[in-house]
Structure formats: structure tokens, C-alpha cells
Amino acid sequence: xxxxxxxxxxxxxxxxxxxxxxxxxxxxxxxxxxxxxxxxxxxxxxxxxxxxxxxxxxxxxxxxxxxxxxxxxxxxxxxxxxxxxxxxxxxxxxxxxxxxxxxxxxxxxxxxxxxxxxxxxxxxxxxxxxxxxxxxxxxxxxxxxxxxxxxxxxxxxxxxxxxxxxxxxxxxxxxxxxxxxxxxxxxxxxxxxxxxxxxxxxxxxxxxxxxxxxxxxxxxxxxxxxxxxxxxxxxxxxxxxxxxxxxxxxxxxxxxxxxxxxxxxxxxxxxxxxxxxxxxxxxxxxxxxxxxxxxxxxxxxxxxxxxxxxxxxxxxxxxxxx
Amino acid sequence: xxxxxxxxxxxxxxxxxxxxxxxxxxxxxxxxxxxxxxxxxxxxxxxxxxxxxxxxxxxxxxxxxxxxxxxxxxxxxxxxxxxxxxxxxxxxxxxxxxxxxxxxxxxxxxxxxxxxxxxxxxxxxxxxxxxxxxxxxxxxxxxxxxxxxxxxxxxxxxxxxxxxxxxxxxxxxxxxxxxxxxxxxxxxxxxxxxxxxxxxxxxxxxxxxxxxxxxxxxxxxxxxxxxxxxxxxxxxxxxxxxxxxxxxxxxxxxxxxxxxxxxxxxxxxxxxxxxxxxxxxxxxxxxxxxxxxx
Ligand code: FES
Numbered sequence: 001x002x003x004x005x006x007x008x009x010x011x012x013x014x015x016x017x018x019x020x021x022x023x024x025x026x027x028x029x030x031x032x033x034x035x036x037x038x039x040x041x042x043x044x045x046x047x048x049x050x051x052x053x054x055x056x057x058x059x060x061x062x063x064x065x066x067x068x069x070x071x072x073x074x075x076x077x078x079x080x081x082x083x084x085x086x087x088x089x090x091x092x093x094x095x096x097x098x099x100x101x102x103x104x105x106x107x108x109x110x111x112x113x114x115x116x117x118x119x120x121x122x123x124x125x126x127x128x129x130x131x132x133x134x135x136x137x138x139x140x141x142x143x144x145x146x147x148x149x150x151x152x153x154x155x156x157x158x159x160x161x162x163x164x165x166x167x168x169x170x171x172x173x174x175x176x177x178x179x180x181x182x183x184x185x186x187x188x189x190x191x192x193x194x195x196x197x198x199x200x201x202x203x204x205x206x207x208x209x210x211x212x213x214x215x216x217x218x219x220x221x222x223x224x225x226x227x228x229x230x231x232x233x234x235x236x237x238x239x240x241x242x243x244x245x246x247x248x249x250x251x252x253x254x255x256x257x258x259x260x261x262x263x264x265x266x267x268x269x270x271x272x273x274x275x276x277x278x279x280x281x282x283x284x285x286x287x288x289x290x291x292x293x294x295x296x297x298x299x300x301x302x303x304x305x306x307x308x309x310x311x312x313x314x315x316x317x318x319x320x321x322x
Numbered sequence: 323x324x325x326x327x328x329x330x331x332x333x334x335x336x337x338x339x340x341x342x343x344x345x346x347x348x349x350x351x352x353x354x355x356x357x358x359x360x361x362x363x364x365x366x367x368x369x370x371x372x373x374x375x376x377x378x379x380x381x382x383x384x385x386x387x388x389x390x391x392x393x394x395x396x397x398x399x400x401x402x403x404x405x406x407x408x409x410x411x412x413x414x415x416x417x418x419x420x421x422x423x424x425x426x427x428x429x430x431x432x433x434x435x436x437x438x439x440x441x442x443x444x445x446x447x448x449x450x451x452x453x454x455x456x457x458x459x460x461x462x463x464x465x466x467x468x469x470x471x472x473x474x475x476x477x478x479x480x481x482x483x484x485x486x487x488x489x490x491x492x493x494x495x496x497x498x499x500x501x502x503x504x505x506x507x508x509x510x511x512x513x514x515x516x517x518x519x520x521x522x523x524x525x526x527x528x529x530x531x532x533x534x535x536x537x538x539x540x541x542x543x544x545x546x547x548x549x550x551x552x553x554x555x556x557x558x559x560x561x562x563x564x565x566x567x568x569x570x571x572x573x574x575x576x577x578x579x580x581x582x583x584x585x586x587x588x589x590x591x592x593x594x595x596x597x598x599x600x601x602x603x604x605x606x607x608x609x610x611x612x613x614x615x616x
Contacts, residue, residue: 069511159516163531202524205532206367207516208479219480225371232372241524248368252380256362258331267523305430306362309383312426313376 002077003028003037004088007049010099019099022046023088028079034067034086034091035074050102058215061151065103066092071156071213094156096165109165110152113172119179122187132184145178145223147216154210154220166199170210170220173201177223180230192231201227202241243267253310255299256306323450325441325450326388327355328406330553331363332397336444337553339597343582344398344443346591350453354366355396358387364405367476367520375423381409382423384422385440386432394439396446398507398582400552403442408483410440442477443552448495453502461590463504467547467608469584470508470540470576471496472559474552478514478525496551499581503588508545512536517555522562527569533558534566538577547608560602577605 002025010019024041032040035053042049051074053063056192058076065074068082078107082089097105154170155161161169168176176195179185195201201224210220232242247266251259300306327348333340339384361384363369365377384406388395413420414436424433427458441449447456473496475482486492497507518532537559540548550556560578567574578601579587586596598605 114574159532160521160528162515163535164525164528167528197584198525203521203528205516205518205521205528206371207475207520209475209516211480229372232595234500239524244523245368245372248366252363252369253364258335258366260336264523291605300360302360305360305383306380308429309379309426310376312429313379315427316422317373317375 001028001030002026002090003032003083005034005037006088006090007038007041007043007103008090008092009049009102010093011048012101030080032079033075034077034079034082034089035063037079037089038074038091050061050100050104052069052104061149062153063307064094064153064156064215065105066090066156071095071153073151073153073215094152096155096158096161096169097152105152105156107152110150110155110169113125113168114150114175116168116189117172117179118191119175121179121182123184124186136182138183142178142181145174145181145218148178148218149216151215153213153215154218155185157209157213159207159209160203160205164199164203166201167203168195170204170224173204173227174218174220174223177227180227188230189234191272192227192234192236195227195240196231196236196239200319201231202239240267253307254303256303257300323352323446324354324356324393325446326391326393327357328361328384328395328397328402329357330397330399330402331339332553332557336557337580339600340398340553340556340580340582342508343580343586343591343596346595347438347443347585347589348396350586350589350591351447351456353396353446353451356391356393358384361387364402365408366401367405370405372415374586377405378412378419379423379426380408381406382413382434383418383427383430383432385410385413385438386434388428388438389435390432390510393537394441397440397442398551399554400442400474400477400550401554404479404483406440407485408480410438411483416596442497442551444477444495445489445492447499447585449489453498456499456502456585457577460588462588463571464500464584464588465504467505468508468545469500469505469579470510470543470545471500471513472517472536472540472548472549472550472552472555472557472578473514474550475514475516477551496549496581499585500549503585508543510536510539510543510545512539516559517550517552519554519558521603522558529558530562530565530569533562534570534574537563538570538572541576544603545576547577547579547584547605549579549581549584553580556580563603575603575607577603577608581603 005024007022008019009022024045026037026041028037039053054060056075058073063074064071067077071094088105093099093103094105097109100106158169160167180188180191208221244267247263251262329341362380370377420436427433500507516532518529518572522529556578563574583596
């Protein structure tokens with residue numbers, strides 16, 4: 001059967017290097033992956049088409065690209081599934097990275113961010129005689145994140161990186177979690193302090209794009225949330241992100257539902273004049289239109305039941321920890 | 323059709339125009355609602371960052387209430403829908419986890435057996451009510467209007483929680499409702515991206531940049547208005563659009579409708595009920611263009 005692939009091309013050596021779409025029609029077998037089709041195009045139709053691949057088995061992480069608009073591994077993606085209900089399958093290079101040529105993305109920013117989180121074990125104290133040992137169950141929660149193949153699919157689709165290239169991004173932050181969560185690593189405090197700064201864990205917008213894109217089920221966003229929790233537990237709370245989370249929890253515990261006015265005040269602090277002034281124009285405009293949360297917030301009818309649940313769950317968790 | 327109605331916090335808080343709009347639309351459609359007045363906040367993904375077990379417990383409590391009534395839950399917020407769908411999946415997939423949580427709920431006389439279906443009004447219209455039944459109810463067709471759909475992250479991701487395998491049509495539901503009302507859906511790449519609301523207090527620059535990116539893209543593709551099933555997206559896309567325009571040094575002026583407001587418009591619900599004048603980005607220009615009275 002014939003498949004139609006629309007491929008985003010880019011040749012840096014062209015007189016006017018601009019990306020453009022090119023359509024290819026190619027005979028494919030039902031079992032073909034998108035990568036199989038691209039290789040066939042390169043071998044039989046157009047040898048100038050550049051792409052990166054190696055293992056063809058979702059191991060090496062070379063072939064991440066955007067297929068029908070979403071990042072994934074071309075070697076793990078069935079062509080027939082992508083073609084269902086569409087006139088053509090679109091293929092683009094991974095996003096949020098410069099393109100070297102056609103489907104080959106420049107991973108330099110990716111690697112520099114991974115390096116920025118110091119992805120190596122930093123133990124303290126005297127070296128042991130043999131290996132650094134860790135109990136198996138303390139490592140269990142890291143098995144998932146250690147399966148990362150550094151393909152960059154999560155980075156490609158990150159909505160924050162799209163507008164702020166300084167953000168550390170899902171891959172580097174998931175890698176950071178791998179070391180913060182490792183019982184043999186003793187640099188947690190420094191790591192968490194650095195990660196709590198601008199462009200770190202609190203800049204994630206929880207959009208779930210990385211969870212969706214990751215071909216290995218690592219769920220980078222969930223690791224970022226775990227880092228937030230650890231950073232707060234370690235005492236790095238002097239930032240809007242953790243104040244916002246804490247205030248949210250407190251308000252829901254108190255009244256069972258959200259109180260947006262109190263949330264804003266608690267997040268910024270009543271005395272934070274610049275932030276309050278920054279909010280004021282938006283607030284005033286909202287007020288004039290009658291679009292404002294109620295000043296006198298009503299809790300849900302049986303808020304005590306919710307308060308009790310908070311206590312119960314927290315007590316049970318304390319018990320589990322012991 | 324009867325539903326346990328979960329309005330969420332924002333439809334009565336930051337977006338007070340949403341609640342009456344949704345109720346008016348349900349009345350027009352003949353959907354019977356029993357409001358879950360005793361239910362708590364879903365945690366909005368924020369509580370879940372710190373304590374997933376706690377978040378799931380609060381949601382299980384809500385599910386148990388609906389289960390007692392023997393009704394499916396109806397939400398009107400993408401975030402509530404996503405957070406609840408995720409919680410429900412975890413509870414349904416793990417009997418031990420569910421039992422542990424039921425232990426917490428016992429004192430209040432509640433138990434969640436795991437049988438509740440949770441659906442956004444958007445999905446209800448497409449799957450249960452039916453687009454074909456909606457069409458004849460339109461008294462003020464939105465003909466000539468170009469509407470950009472903006473879904474909100476939680477109703478599209480992560481897909482493991484959202485039942486897309488069984489209900490593939492969910493991914494194009496907003497477009498289909500737009501078209502059923504006589505308008506044209508504007509396809510744009512930002513439609514399933516993030517509005518930036520969750521980082522508004524943390525990194526306003528980034529948050530507002532997201533507003534600018536999506537509204538400008540839709541506007542430049544000819545959209546007259548944007549519609550969203552998520553009130554949190556609405557807060558940002560509407561409330562922070564003036565800042566986004568200032569930041570981008572250009573006019574944007576793209577009104578943002580809540581899903582029920584858009585339907586209400588076509589079904590002839592009066593505009594006082596739907597609070598069309600409450601928006602930050604005025605709907606007046608739109609009115610002139612399509613002749614709809616705001
Ligand atoms: S070729 Fe190795 S992961 Fe696709």
C-alpha cells in the first residue's frame with residue numbers, strides 16, 4: 001500500500017535556508033514504522049533527506065522527532081496508526097532545539113542542561129572499601145527514571161521551553177531527581193537549593209506534555225513534582241512556588257474549596273507591595289466587570305469532614321514512614 | 323439524562339459567569355442536575371504535587387457521594403475533569419489502594435466501590451446527548467463566526483486517564499460542537515497547549531507569553547473568538563490578554579468564551595444569565611461582526 005508523508009525539510013546550505021514541507025509517496029508494508037518509511041524514502045526516493053537513527057528498537061534515543069505534531073520515537077511508532085483518518089503523516093524535527101538539517105535536531109542545549117544538574121553521584125565522607133551500597137528498596141523508585149534514553153522527546157514538546165529557553169526542562173529535571181532520590185548521593189541540599197531557583201522546578205507549568213511524549217513512561221513532570229515536595233521538605237520554601245502550594249493546601253484544608261483572593265495574598269504576602277501592585281490592574285479590571293471571586297468566602301457545608309480527612313491521611317503517612 | 327453536578331471552585335469564584343451559563347445550557351438540553359454541594363476541591367493538581375494520597379482521598383470522597391446517588395458526575399472544567407479522571411483510574415486499577423482510601427472515608431459513612439463515570443459537559447454533549455440532537459435547538463446560529471477551540475491541558479493529557487481509546491471522538495469534540503452551532507472551527511497549533519495559568523504567580527512573564535502566543539496565533543488565523551471548556555484557561559487567556567498585548571506590542575482583542583457561554587449564545591439564552599459583559603476582553607466587536615446581541 002501507498003503512504004503519504006509530509007516531511008519538514010531544512011537545508012542550512014541552501015541560498016536561502018528556510019524550512020519547507022515536502023511530500024513523499026512511498027510503498028509500505030503494514031508492519032512499517034515511521035522510521036522504516038523514512039529510511040525507504042532516503043534509500044529509494046531522495047538521498048538528500050537527513051535523519052538520525054541507530055538501534056531501530058527504541059533503545060538508543062536517536063530518532064526522536066515530531067510525528068503528526070507530537071514528539072515520539074520514529075522507530076517505535078507504527079505508520080498505519082499515524083495514517084489513520086489523515087490524508088498524510090506529518091514528520092518534523094524535534095521542537096525546542098535548533099535544526100541542523102531536515103529531521104536532525106541539534107541536541108547541544110539539551111546536553112548542556114543535563115550537565116547543569118551535575119548528573120553524577122556526589123557522596124560525602126570517607127570512601128568505603130568496596131562499592132557504595134544502597135538497599136534495593138531505596139532504589140526502587142529510581143528504576144523508572146533510570147530508564148531514560150535521553151532522546152529529547154520531552155524537551156521537544158515542553159510548553160515552557162517553547163517560550164523560555166532558559167528553563168531547565170523535563171529531561172534535565174528528571175535526571176536531577178535521579179540523583180536527589182539516590183540514597184548514596186549527599187549533595188541533596190545544594191541540588192534542591194539550586195533547583196528551587198528561577199528556571200528550575202517551580203517554572204514547570206504542569207501541562208503533561210512531557211508525560212505524554214516520553215516513550216519510556218518516565219513521566220518527567222511527576223519527577224518535577226516530587227522534587228518540589230522534597231525541596232519544600234528540605235526547607236527551601238522562600239519562593240512563590242512553594243508559598244502557593246502551601247497556601248492552596250491550607251485553604252482547601254480549612255474550607256474544603258479554593259478561595260482565590262486568599263490564595264493570591266498568601267502566595268505573595270500582603271506586604272509584597274510590588275507584586276500586589278502588579279496584580280492590581282488586572283484585579284481592578286476584573287472588579288469593574290464584576291468578574292471577581294467573592295470577598296467573603298463560603299466553605300463547603302461539611303468542611304470539618306475534609307479537615308478530618310487531611311488529619312487522617314497525614315497521620316497514616318506518618319505511621320507508614322515509621 | 324441525570325447527572326451529579328460538580329461545578330468546581332472557579333465557576334463560582336474567579337469565573338462567576340460560568341456556573342449560571344452551564345446551568346442554563348443544561349436546562350435547555352433537558353439535563354437533570356443534582357449538585358454535589360458537599361464535595362471538596364479536586365486539588366487541581368497542586369495538592370497532588372505534595373500529597374497524591376490526600377488528593378485521591380478527597381476525590382474518592384466526591385466519587386462516593388455520586389455513587390450513592392447512582393449518577394455519573396458532570397464537570398465543567400478541564401482541570402477538574404483531568405484530575406478526577408486520573409484519580410478514578412488509580413482507584414479503579416488498584417483494589418488495595420482503594421481499600422486504604424475507603425478506610426479514611428468510613429467515618430463519614432462513605433465508601434467508593436469504583437463505578438463512577440466522570441464526564442465533562444463537552445463529552446456529555448458529544449457522546450450522550452448527541453450533536454444531531456443539539457443542532458435543532460440552535461435558534462441563533464453562529465454562522466460566519468470563526469471560533470478557535472482551546473482545550474486546556476488536563477482534558478487532553480495524559481491520555482492514559484482520559485479514555486481516548488474507547489472514545490476517540492473526545493479529541494475533536496470542541497470542533498464538532500462549534501460546527502454544530504453553525505460556526506467555523508479555526509485549526510491552530512496552540513489548541514491543545516498550555517494557557518500558562520499554573521505558573522501565573524510563579525513566573526508571570528512566561529505565563530503571559532503563553533497567553534500571547536496562543537491568542538495571537540488564533541487571531542492571525544482569522545479567529546473572531548476563542549472558546550474553552552476550562553475556566554482556568556479562561557482566567558489567563560481573558561484576564562491577562564491586555565498584559566499579553568502590551569508585552570507583544572500589538573493589539574490582540576480576541577474575546578474568550580466559556581464553552582457553555584458559546585452554546586448558550588446559539589441556544590438563545592439571555593446574555594445577562596451568561597454574564598457576557600463580565601469579560602475583560604469585550605465581546606462588543608464580536609457582536610458587531612456577527613450581529614449577536616451581547
Ligand atoms: S533508532 Fe534508536 S531509539 Fe529509535
